[in-house]
Amino acid sequence: MARSVTTQHKTIATVAAWIVALLIFFPILYTIITSFKSEQEAIQGFNLIPSGTFESYAEVQAQSGYFKFFLNSVLLSVGSTILALLVAIPAAWSMAFSPTKRTKDILMWMLSTKMMPAVAVLFPIYLIFRNLGLLDSRIGLMVMLMLINLPIVVWMLYTYFREIPGEILEAARMDGASLWNEIVYVLTPMAVPGIASTMLLNIILAWNEAFWTIRLTTTDAAPLTAFISSFSSPQGLFWAKLSAASTLAIAPILIMGWFSQKQLVRGLTFGAVK
Amino acid sequence: MKLRTLTLGLLSASALAFAAHAESITIATVNNGDMVRMQKLTEDFTKANPDVQLNWVTLEENVLRERVTTDIATKGGQYDVMTIGTYEVPIWAKQSWLLPLDKLGADYDTKDIIPAIAGGLSVDGKLYAAPFYGESSFVMYRKDLMDKAGLKMPDAPTWDFIKQAADKMTDRANGVNGVCLRGKAGWGENMAFLTAMSNSFGARWFDENWKPQFDQPEWKKTLQFYVDLMKADGPEGASSNGFNENLALFQQGKCGMWIDATVAASFVSDPKNSTVADKVGYALAPDNGLGKRGNWLWAWSLAIPAGTKKADAAEKFVSWATSKHYAELVASKEGWANVPPGTRSSLYANPEYQKAAPFAKMTLDSINAADPTHPTVKPVPYVGVQFVAIPEFQGLGTTVGQLFSAALAGQSSVDDALKQAQDAATATMTEGGYIK
Numbered sequence: 264m265a266r267s268v269t270t271q272h273k274t275i276a277t278v279a280a281w282i283v284a285l286l287i288f289f290p291i292l293y294t295i296i297t298s299f300k301s302e303q304e305a306i307q308g309f310n311l312i313p314s315g316t317f318e319s320y321a322e323v324q325a326q327s328g329y330f331k332f333f334l335n336s337v338l339l340s341v342g343s344t345i346l347a348l349l350v351a352i353p354a355a356w357s358m359a360f361s362p363t364k365r366t367k368d369i370l371m372w373m374l375s376t377k378m379m380p381a382v383a384v385l386f387p388i389y390l391i392f393r394n395l396g397l398l399d400s401r402i403g404l405m406v407m408l409m410l411i412n413l414p415i416v417v418w419m420l421y422t423y424f425r426e427i428p429g430e431i432l433e434a435a436r437m438d439g440a441s442l443w444n445e446i447v448y449v450l451t452p453m454a455v456p457g458i459a460s461t462m463l464l465n466i467i468l469a470w471n472e473a474f475w476t477i478r479l480t481t482t483d484a485a486p487l488t489a490f491i492s493s494f495s496s497p498q499g500l501f502w503a504k505l506s507a508a509s510t511l512a513i514a515p516i517l518i519m520g521w522f523s524q525k526q527l528v529r530g531l532t533f534g535a536v537k
Numbered sequence: 538m539k540l541r542t543l544t545l546g547l548l549s550a551s552a553l554a555f556a557a558h559a560e561s562i563t564i565a566t567v568n569n570g571d572m573v574r575m576q577k578l579t580e581d582f583t584k585a586n587p588d589v590q591l592n593w594v595t596l597e598e599n600v601l602r603e604r605v606t607t608d609i610a611t612k613g614g615q616y617d618v619m620t621i622g623t624y625e626v627p628i629w630a631k632q633s634w635l636l637p638l639d640k641l642g643a644d645y646d647t648k649d650i651i652p653a654i655a656g657g658l659s660v661d662g663k664l665y666a667a668p669f670y671g672e673s674s675f676v677m678y679r680k681d682l683m684d685k686a687g688l689k690m691p692d693a694p695t696w697d698f699i700k701q702a703a704d705k706m707t708d709r710a711n712g713v714n715g716v717c718l719r720g721k722a723g724w725g726e727n728m729a730f731l732t733a734m735s736n737s738f739g740a741r742w743f744d745e746n747w748k749p750q751f752d753q754p755e756w757k758k759t760l761q762f763y764v765d766l767m768k769a770d771g772p773e774g775a776s777s778n779g780f781n782e783n784l785a786l787f788q789q790g791k792c793g794m795w796i797d798a799t800v801a802a803s804f805v806s807d808p809k810n811s812t813v814a815d816k817v818g819y820a821l822a823p824d825n826g827l828g829k830r831g832n833w834l835w836a837w838s839l840a841i842p843a844g845t846k847k848a849d850a851a852e853k854f855v856s857w858a859t860s861k862h863y864a865e866l867v868a869s870k871e872g873w874a875n876v877p878p879g880t881r882s883s884l885y886a887n888p889e890y891q892k893a894a895p896f897a898k899m900t901l902d903s904i905n906a907a908d909p910t911h912p913t914v915k916p917v918p919y920v921g922v923q924f925v926a927i928p929e930f931q932g933l934g935t936t937v938g939q940l941f942s943a944a945l946a947g948q949s950s951v952d953d954a955l956k957q958a959q960d961a962a963t964a965t966m967t968e969g970g971y972i973k
Contacts, residue, residue: 280685302810303785303788303810304783306781306782307785307789326573327595344771353847377544382665385607386607386611389607389611390611392811393611393612393613393614396614398613399615477596477600477604478603478604481563481565481592481616482563482592482593482594483613485594489594489596492569492596492597492600493594493595493596493597494600495566495568495597496569496570496781497779499568499569499570499784499787499804500781500784500810501568501781505590
């Protein structure tokens, strides 16, 4: 009896999980379906069966060079992630192993900056970038992406580091390890799974960031978000082309996410039940 | 072998030296068919001007507007040529944000630009942007449905006729709506249509002292007529329909009439995409016998920001892209029907263009029927037919557009929408220092 109830619960939970997963994935699926429709089909209303044309992909490729934008997306997301880790690992270390009375407040304050609408600081940031000659530069944008994702990176790493027993670090210190050696040779290897999932999440966040990447670039540093944005048209049908451009833009990160889903889920749920 | 290597090396070095010398200009533009075509044809320009390289930035219209406004206001210098409309040009020119275009070349023939368009892009007699394509609005209608209704569309219909024709053409059982009009909220969406329409009803946004006029009977007549017409003969969910949605409906044969941008004529008459391509007739936008028609005037134009360091190269490009030569280039590559419309009188005098574009005469007549400097029946202190050329209009126009869209969707009454519009406009104008 108990066994059949458990099986029933499992079935219900599985069905519910599939429904939720499909609901979440449906916009992406419909974007992919629409990319294989003609413009006329795309605007005709809800239809899950496309005619299977590749004309939108051909037009998108002919209209703008995908690979230049793709390369910028890779450089910006990976570059900003490396920068973020360089700053966040020491920050999270100090907060996890030498906490003060204000550590929690600092963490909360850092996170609160994520709640501020980006447009509120558009002009100051734009002026700083202009004055430093960083408009449309990859370096400038890497720093910007690093800064906006830093609170999440620090938070995630802090959560991981808190799981590592402080005694191990103390033992390393007693054996004469310097601070640098302690972080690089003791802490980091133990936190590799956590650092990897933080890195993956940060790459995804940086890849998808659209507000700053569109507003601080023109041609040289423009990533795939700018590529997608260029296909919206005020006069003329564009849904199929826009869907093709979106599919091309999300495909790499979707594939990467698929292969690293275990690490991502582990990273996001680490310490959640404690 | 050595000689070949040396020659190749020398050639590469020369190419590098040349590339280093070439000046690159960045052009910000929107993703419209004509703009995309221009990008494909730029080889003609770069061949004639090998010292100029072109970089394109194509953006969604609202993002483009925000980007170029930020750039020009902060003198960011990211763009050397900007695609802007008749709304921005007078405001930005007065702020000295744009360079006057006085070096377009001897053979440019500025006088050939259609006067109504040139007027919208000039300040104190100086041209601050060169029109790339211009448009007004007019009535596109199904000739077959009009015949079936036993009516004949006049060249210059009245709003009463439009209502009568829409009532007769509506056949909901067969999915035909008598009329399709913009309902999607936005200063460039439903408010472009409604402001132009209100001009023909004798309404105006502001009186001579900048006092908002939504509490006047002319606006009540305009909005009530629009809401009643759309409820009786418009498509379902019309409050979400903008240009593209109505274009799709018309192309699928679901609209008896569509009053919108003249540039739509080339889409609805294209047999590749339109199921009604051979059944479309054109007429001027309607009026009410008050001396003003409900048509607008717009031109996507190329302007040079004052902050650019490459003004000469930028002006060379603007001159090329808006020249008669460019029109001939497009015609030779893609046919006369694809030449950017609405900018030059000579295009409309060209028999080949008239033959390729049956809507040419009506387009020109519509453009000529719009007067941005005297847009309304009663006097106004502003310039602009379907907009008010003040910086506050973008925000205010969109707010009022949301209120009117809600009235169309039945979420509020016409009276409530007008009252709230009056309050919003009064607050904005007080805050802006126009009124006390």
